[in-house]
Amino acid sequence: MKKIWTIAVALMLILTAVAFSSCGECEHNYENGKCTECELVCEHSEYANGACKTCGTACAHTEYANGACKTCGTACAHTEYANGACKECGTVCTHEEYENGACKECGTVCTHEEYENGACKECGTVCTHEEYENSACKECGTVCTHEAYESGVCQECGFVCSHTYETGICTVCGVVCSHTFEDGTCTVCGESCVHDYEEGVCSICGVACVHSYTNGTCSVCGVVCSHSEYDNGICKECGFACTHESYENGACTVCNKECLHNSFGNGICKVCGTPCSHNYVNSVCEICGTACSHDSYDENSTCEACGKKCVSHTYENGACDECGKADPDGRSYYNDVVKAYREIIFYKNTYEELPPEEAEAPFYMEALRQVAALYDPSIEIGYAFKDINNDGSAELILIGRDSRLYALFTVVDKSVKVVRVFQNGMGYLDRTGMVFYNVKELDSLEIQIHLENHMTRLVGDKLVGFEYSRTDLDGDSTTEEDEIFYIITEDGTRTEITYDEYKIYQNYTYEYYWGYPTRVTKLSNLRFMPALIEQITATKTADFSSYEKIIETFGVMWAEVGNAKFVKSAWAAGDYDNGMLFNSDEDFYMYNAIIGSATLLGNTGSTTKYGHAEKDLNGDGVNELILLDSKQSVFAIFTLVDGKPVLLDNYNDIRYAFIDADGLIHVIKRIIPADSKKDFEYSVYKLENNQLVATVVFGCECTAGTTTQDTWYKVEGGVRTDISKDAFTELYDQYIKIIGTTINNTNAAKYTLNNAGLTLVEIEKIEEE
Numbered sequence: 001m002k003k004i005w006t007i008a009v010a011l012m013l014i015l016t017a018v019a020f021s022s023c024g025e026c027e028h029n030y031e032n033g034k035c036t037e038c039e040l041v042c043e044h045s046e047y048a049n050g051a052c053k054t055c056g057t058a059c060a061h062t063e064y065a066n067g068a069c070k071t072c073g074t075a076c077a078h079t080e081y082a083n084g085a086c087k088e089c090g091t092v093c094t095h096e097e098y099e100n101g102a103c104k105e106c107g108t109v110c111t112h113e114e115y116e117n118g119a120c121k122e123c124g125t126v127c128t129h130e131e132y133e134n135s136a137c138k139e140c141g142t143v144c145t146h147e148a149y150e151s152g153v154c155q156e157c158g159f160v161c162s163h164t165y166e167t168g169i170c171t172v173c174g175v176v177c178s179h180t181f182e183d184g185t186c187t188v189c190g191e192s193c194v195h196d197y198e199e200g201v202c203s204i205c206g207v208a209c210v211h212s213y214t215n216g217t218c219s220v221c222g223v224v225c226s227h228s229e230y231d232n233g234i235c236k237e238c239g240f241a242c243t244h245e246s247y248e249n250g251a252c253t254v255c256n257k258e259c260l261h262n263s264f265g266n267g268i269c270k271v272c273g274t275p276c277s278h279n280y281v282n283s284v285c286e287i288c289g290t291a292c293s294h295d296s297y298d299e300n301s302t303c304e305a306c307g308k309k310c311v312s313h314t315y316e317n318g319a320c321d322e323c324g325k326a327d328p329d330g331r332s333y334y335n336d337v338v339k340a341y342r343e344i345i346f347y348k349n350t351y352e353e354l355p356p357e358e359a360e361a362p363f364y365m366e367a368l369r370q371v372a373a374l375y376d377p378s379i380e381i382g383y384a385f386k387d388i389n390n391d392g393s394a395e396l397i398l399i400g401r402d403s404r405l406y407a408l409f410t411v412v413d414k415s416v417k418v419v420r421v422f423q424n425g426m427g428y429l430d431r432t433g434m435v436f437y438n439v440k441e442l443d444s445l446e447i448q449i450h451l452e453n454h455m456t457r458l459v460g461d462k463l464v465g466f467e468y469s470r471t472d473l474d475g476d477s478t479t480e481e482d483e484i485f486y487i488i489t490e491d492g493t494r495t496e497i498t499y500d501e502y503k504i505y506q507n508y509t510y511e512y513y514w515g516y517p518t519r520v521t522k523l524s525n526l527r528f529m530p531a532l533i534e535q536i537t538a539t540k541t542a543d544f545s546s547y548e549k550i551i552e553t554f555g556v557m558w559a560e561v562g563n564a565k566f567v568k569s570a571w572a573a574g575d576y577d578n579g580m581l582f583n584s585d586e587d588f589y590m591y592n593a594i595i596g597s598a599t600l601l602g603n604t605g606s607t608t609k610y611g612h613a614e615k616d617l618n619g620d621g622v623n624e625l626i627l628l629d630s631k632q633s634v635f636a637i638f639t640l641v642d643g644k645p646v647l648l649d650n651y652n653d654i655r656y657a658f659i660d661a662d663g664l665i666h667v668i669k670r671i672i673p674a675d676s677k678k679d680f681e682y683s684v685y686k687l688e689n690n691q692l693v694a695t696v697v698f699g700c701e702c703t704a705g706t707t708t709q710d711t712w713y714k715v716e717g718g719v720r721t722d723i724s725k726d727a728f729t730e731l732y733d734q735y736i737k738i739i740g741t742t743i744n745n746t747n748a749a750k751y752t753l754n755n756a757g758l759t760l761v762e763i764e765k766i767e768e769e
Contacts, residue, residue, distance in 0.1 A: 030055035047072035064089035081106035098123035115140035132157035149173035165189035181205030197221035213238035230255035247272030264288035280306035297323035330393035333411045344372045345531040370421045371406040384526040388433040389458040401574040403521035417461035428517040431524040436512045466490045468505040518572045525589040542580040542591045547625045555763045557595045558610040597635040597650040613758035617663035618687040632753040658748035659756040698731045
């Protein structure tokens with residue numbers, strides 16, 4: 001470029017010199033193509049080296065053709081290009097020579113529009129293959145030869161080798177197969193795993209060893225067999241025979257093989273230590289020979305192991321000590337008390353004094369000593385059981401053969417309690433469970449100065465009720481010139497009462513205290529059991545299991561008490577208790593009820609016969625059995641329930657009965673036997689649903705201490721209502737007068753004889769052997 005400008009400057013100097021020398025008129029000194037003197041404008045008719053030969057003015061080269069100025073013909077030097085064309089003359093560069101992909105002349109960068117063998121056909125530039133697609137260079141289209149792989153990928157074009165394996169190595173890219181095994185064979189290259197086992201499983205491919213065992217160890221992988229499943233003591237996996245080193249529940253804890261139990265000791269298998277399952281025959285195991293220990297019984301008292309039924313039932317503290325069956329009435333709670341009682345009475349009977357007191361005696365010993373202090377050989381003393389408060393558990397009653405009570409014990413929360421020791425044996429009991437007793441106080445001369453009469457019932461371990469009492473202040477046992485207090489205690493509150501009021505209470509309790517209190521107790525169904533061993537000579541057994549057995553038993557009773565041999569006081573004192581043998585308390589109670597009824601109705605004589613009759617009293621097709629005498633005094637009435645006899649009622653001299661033509665039973669109850677002027681109550685019963693139901697009840701009461709009636713009443717639906725004397729008389733005439741003007745058992749028996757339609761069948765007297 002510097003060279004071109006040098007030439008231009010030279011040409012201008014030459015032209016300037018020519019101009020100054022060729023002006024004509026003037027020498028024309030041109031400046032900018034115009035003469036400075038004559039202002040002649042040069043026509044520039046001829047140029048040389050791009051300058052006007054006349055004036056030297058350089059050609060402006062305003063237009064070119066084929067790279068030469070159309071004015072002066074000067075060839076364009078092409079000093080500067082744009083987009084491959086000379087900026088001066090517009091000539092397009094022919095790009096005859098390139099360097100680094102650019103035209104050496106104009107600098108235009110080659111567009112590499114066509115390649116051959118990876119080089120631009122235009123400029124010869126070799127493609128750098130910067131980006132491939134499907135292993136071909138996106139720029140020049142050259143396909144990669146994959147000269148270098150790494151991890152199976154061509155480092156030139158990124159092509160992933162599809163691998164052709166041989167012995168686990170790709171023959172194309174040389175990559176080693178990473179192996180994905182299935183059943184020990186690579187699913188990629190097909191090579192078999194060489195197996196490196198850990199605990200019986202290949203750590204390479206995960207295939208479990210098939211195992212070939214020798215002595216319980218696999219010879220292939222070295223794993224020791226777990227013996228997870230045995231068959232008859234032999235491992236199914238390796239064939240190992242179990243040594244049965246430990247057993248549980250009769251089975252080997254290793255192979256679970258059941259022990260054969262071929263040898264036992266004390267009911268335990270000597271091999272496995274399992275208790276024998278026992279198959280008892282007559283309470284002896286036929287497998288191991290062990291006798292049953294009877295450790296567990298069911299609710300029917302049957303041994304759950306061998307099937308033996310406990311029948312003896314040795315009760316202790318409320319349950320059988322063998323089978324655990326609950327004591328039916330709780331008598332066993334008193335076993336220790338009864339044992340100590342019998343021992344202390346035996347000691348007193350033998351040595352005529354009480355045994356020495358023990359330092360730490362049981363709580364009940366003081367009560368027993370108080371009772372024993374009253375004992376002498378003339379008094380037969382013992383004990384009885386009865387549930388007198390209806391709580392399902394019997395009370396223990398220390399009693400004399402004469403039916404006098406000495407002490408009362410009960411059970412509360414399974415513990416024995418002392419309820420009361422009765423002073424001088426002055427305690428009594430009626431069949432409803434009422435306990436009545438006296439408390440007396442004597443002065444130094446043994447004269448009574450105080451008397452309490454208690455009417456109570458057992459609540460918990462206390463006797464609760466009322467008392468009425470009498471106190472002689474001066475102690476002379478007379479009512480003359482002294483004061484006597486008559487006091488009633490109700491719930492612990494004492495109130496002074498008059499003598500007349502006292503007589504009312506005395507009259508109310510006449511049957512209990514002033515009649516035959518021991519007879520009342522005797523009829524309360526107490527089974528006397530002697531404290532000392534007694535000899536029983538009876539050979540016949542009382543049996544009430546059928547009408548036939550009842551009749552036979554009644555025959556023995558007649559032989560025992562009939563024909564004026566019977567003594568009321570002796571019966572109340574228990575003299576007839578051993579007239580027969582008894583299989584149960586119920587039979588004993590039945591015997592006493594009937595023998596008492598049969599003989600308390602009146603004096604018997606040589607002409608009196610005992611017997612029975614049968615009659616369907618209510619028309620249900622079942623005959624009732626009636627025990628009576630030849631006068632047809634009714635003693636007892638039975639009916640059948642499910643084929644078994646049931647006692648409906650029995651009668652005596654205080655409460656006697658007669659039967660009418662309709663089968664109704666009329667009962668007259670008196671306060672005092674044979675005293676028609678005192679209080680009495682009249683009832684009519686009908687037999688309904690196997691029990692007697694009262695349809696009519698009315699009565700009267702007398703002024704205290706008199707025979708003057710002052711109260712009349714009737715009972716309907718269990719409710720007592722006072723009525724007028726006229727209303728009472730109307731009932732009296734309707735019901736009572738039918739037996740006659742005199743109300744007694746003799747007339748009652750006559751009415752039965754004449755109206756009931758009973759046919760007496762005499763009972764054969766059965767003498768004891």
